[in-house]
Amino acid sequence: MSAHWAEPGCYPVADGIHRIPLQLPQDGLRAVNVYALETAAGLVLIDGGWHRPDTYRELTAGLARIGRSPAEIHDVLVTHIHRDHYTFAVELRRRHGCRVHLGAGESAGLTAIRELRNNVPTSSLRELRRAGAAGIAARAYAGSIGEPFDVADWEAPDRWLQPGPLTLEGYELEVRATPGHTKGHLVFQDTARRMLFTGDHLLPTITPSIGFELGAWELPLDKFLNSLELLRDDDDRIMLPAHGPDGGSAGRRARDLLAHHGRRFEQIRAAVTDLGPCTGLEVAQALTWTRRERPFGTLDTFNQMVATCETMAHLDVLVARNALAAETYSGVDLFKASS
Numbered sequence: 001m002s003a004h005w006a007e008p009g010c011y012p013v014a015d016g017i018h019r020i021p022l023q024l025p026q027d028g029l030r031a032v033n034v035y036a037l038e039t040a041a042g043l044v045l046i047d048g049g050w051h052r053p054d055t056y057r058e059l060t061a062g063l064a065r066i067g068r069s070p071a072e073i074h075d076v077l078v079t080h081i082h083r084d085h086y087t088f089a090v091e092l093r094r095r096h097g098c099r100v101h102l103g104a105g106e107s108a109g110l111t112a113i114r115e116l117r118n119n120v121p122t123s124s125l126r127e128l129r130r131a132g133a134a135g136i137a138a139r140a141y142a143g144s145i146g147e148p149f150d151v152a153d154w155e156a157p158d159r160w161l162q163p164g165p166l167t168l169e170g171y172e173l174e175v176r177a178t179p180g181h182t183k184g185h186l187v188f189q190d191t192a193r194r195m196l197f198t199g200d201h202l203l204p205t206i207t208p209s210i211g212f213e214l215g216a217w218e219l220p221l222d223k224f225l226n227s228l229e230l231l232r233d234d235d236d237r238i239m240l241p242a243h244g245p246d247g248g249s250a251g252r253r254a255r256d257l258l259a260h261h262g263r264r265f266e267q268i269r270a271a272v273t274d275l276g277p278c279t280g281l282e283v284a285q286a287l288t289w290t291r292r293e294r295p296f297g298t299l300d301t302f303n304q305m306v307a308t309c310e311t312m313a314h315l316d317v318l319v320a321r322n323a324l325a326a327e328t329y330s331g332v333d334l335f336k337a338s339s
Contacts, residue, residue, distance in 0.1 A: 004245075005021065005031075005033075005244055005245040005246075006021045006030035006031035008021060008023065009021070009062060009065065010036070010062040010063065010065040011246075013035065013195075013240060013246055014193055014195065016037060016038040016170070017035060017036070017037050017038070017193075017195075018036045018062075018066060019033050019034075019035055019240070019246055020033070020034050020035070020036060020058075020059060020062035020063070021033055021062075022034060022050070022055055022058050022059060022088070023054065023058060024050060024084055025052070029084070029243050030243075031243070032047065032049055032050065032084045032085065032242055032243060033047070033240070033241065033242050033243065033244075033246070034046065034047045034048060034049050034059070035047070035197060035240060036062075036063065036066075036068070036073075037168075037170075037171060038066075038068075039074075039168065039169050039170050039171075040169050040170065041074050041169065042072035042073060042074045043063075043068060043072045043073045043074065044073070044075045044076070044077065044168060044171075045073055045075070045076045045077070045089070045092075046076075046077050046188055046197045046240075047076075047077075047078055047079055047085045047197075047199065047242055048076045048085060048086060048087070048088040048089025048090070048091075048092060048100070049084065049085070049087075049088035049089075050083055050084040050087055050088055051087035051088040051090070051091045051150075051153050055088050055091075056070065056088075056091070059088075070092060070095065070096060071096050073092055073096060073098045074098050074099065075098055075099045075100075075101065075168075076092060076093075076098055076099070076100050076101065077101045077161075077188055077197075078100065078101060078102045078103075078157070079103075079185060079186050079188070079197070079198075079199025079200065079201075079242065080102075080103065080106065080181060080182040080185040080186070080200060081102065081106040081109045081110055081113070081182055081184065081214070082182065082200070083153070084242075085199065085242065086102065086153075086154075087153035089157075090152070090153055090154070090155050091153070093155075093158075099158040099159065100157040100158050100159075101158065101159045101160075101161050102157040102159075102160060102161060102184070103160070103161050103175075103177065103185065103186040104160040104161060104162055104184060105177065105179060105182075105183045105184025105185075106182060106183065106184030107160060107184070108183070108214070108215050109182065109183060109213070109214035109215055110154060110156065112215055113154050113214065114151055114154050117149055117151055118141075118144055118145075118149060120141060120143075120144040120305075121212070121213065121214045123213060123214055123215060123216070123217060124140070124211075124212055124213075124305060124309055125137045125140065125141060126217075127211065127217060127308075127309050127312050128140070128308055128309065129331060129332070130280070130312065130328075130331065130332060130333050131279055131280030131281045131284070131308050131309075131311070131312050131333070132279030132280060132332045132333075133279075133280070133281040133284075133304075133305075136301060136304050136305055136308060139301045140301055140302065143301055143302070161175050161186060162175065163175050163176055163186075166188070171192070172191040173188050173189065173190060173191070174188070174191055175187075175188060175189075176188075176189055176230070177227075178199075178201040178227035178230070178231075179224070179227055180201070180208075180210060180221070180223045180224020180227045181199075181200045181201055181208045181209065181210065181213075181220075181224060182214075183213060183214070183215065183220075183223075185199060185200070185201055185227075186199065187199060187201055187202075187231075193238075194236055194238060195237065195238045195240055196231075196234065196237040196238065196239055196240065197240045198239055198240060198241045198242070199242045200241075200242050201224075201227060201231075202231070202239055202250055202253045202257070203241050203242070203243050203244055203253075204239065204241055204244040204245060204247075204248055204253065205244055205291070206244070206291065207257055207260055207261075208224075209306045209309075210224050210309075210310050210313045211306070211309030211310045211311075211312055211313035212305070212306050212309050212310075217316075219313075219316055219317060220313055221310075221313035221314060221316070221317050222317050225258065225261060225317075228254045228257055228258050229254075229258070231250055231254040232251055232254045232255050232258065233251050234249075234250045234251040234254070235250075235251035235252060236249070236251075237249070237250040238250070239253055261314075264314055265314060265317070265318060265323075267287060268283055268287070268311065268314050268318065269323060269324065269337075271283050271286040271287065272315075272324055272335050272336060272337060273337050274286070276336065277327075277334045277335070277336045278334065278335055278336075279332055279333065279334060279335070280308060280311050280312045280315055280333065280335070281308055283311050283315065283335065284296055284304075284307050284308045284310075284311040287307075287311070289303070289307050312333075315333075315335050319335070322338055323338060324336065324337060324338055325338045325339065
């Protein structure tokens with residue numbers, strides 16, 4: 001992914017709509033885009049960003065370029081529960097009293113985060129163990145212990161959003177449910193401007209992680225693919241993603257991602273056929289990762305965790321479709337070609 005889109009600033013998207021990249025610590029994502037919408041009452045943000053020491057300064061500097069300030073933000077619409085989208089929205093509410101809105105499907109996940117007090121969900125650790133990757137689970141958990149965690153960043157929103165029209169002066173917004181990346185992921189459709197604020201559901205050059213979620217394992221990839229199908233014909237909607245440059249057709253990108261996962265299914269079926277009865281970890285190790293086709297062994301612990309959980313998400317869908325079979329031994333699933 002090129003770096004230029006992530007350079008600090010405030011970039012016009014349409015009349016009254018601005019993209020502000022807020023920096024992230026990971027080298028891969030670089031930044032998260034928050035979108036400032038000008039209204040008669042002030043500003044609305046779509047996504048809040050990650051509450052880090054420099055986030056307020058970065059947002060203030062970005063808004064200053066259009067003569068505005070964070071004190072003018074009256075609402076923050078959050079696409080999903082991940083910390084790089086939600087936690088700074090809560091901090092803005094503490095500072096300026098704005099309202100925070102989040103999808104109703106994220107309620108259980110928010111409760112789980114507050115109870116876990118940890119940045120690595122136990123559901124992911126559970127899936128790693130089911131994949132035969134107990135070592136990665138142990139390293140991921142050990143690495144997360146030292147990461148900052150403040151339960152105050154995970155206060156409840158003012159409003160739990162449901163799909164449907166959203167009243168916002170000067171904008172015709174439609175809330176659309178797109179579960180998969182998280183259980184309660186939402187996208188926000190600007191009907192008049194033919195724009196779609198896609199959060200992490202549609203990203204322009206990478207595929208969002210699937211399988212790194214909170215709570216019960218409920219075929220997250222199957223939900224994600226169904227959510228992509230909902231958007232595959234939205235060719236005339238401009239994509240405004242949370243990571244990467246804005247622009248491009250939402251429908252075209254949805255079809256690209258569906259095709260990508262179709263190819264991944266074939267790669268995974270072929271790997272299981274070649275390996276014979278095998279664990280999810282063994283399948284993940286047989287694949288390459290990222291756009292650079294990196295071997296599994298070259299990934300850091302966090303990305304090995306994400307890759308293994310995503311492999312399990314694909315394997316489970318193939319089992320549900322009767323394309324593969326699975327048996328469990330001592331808490332570890334073994335996958336094989338269906339007879």
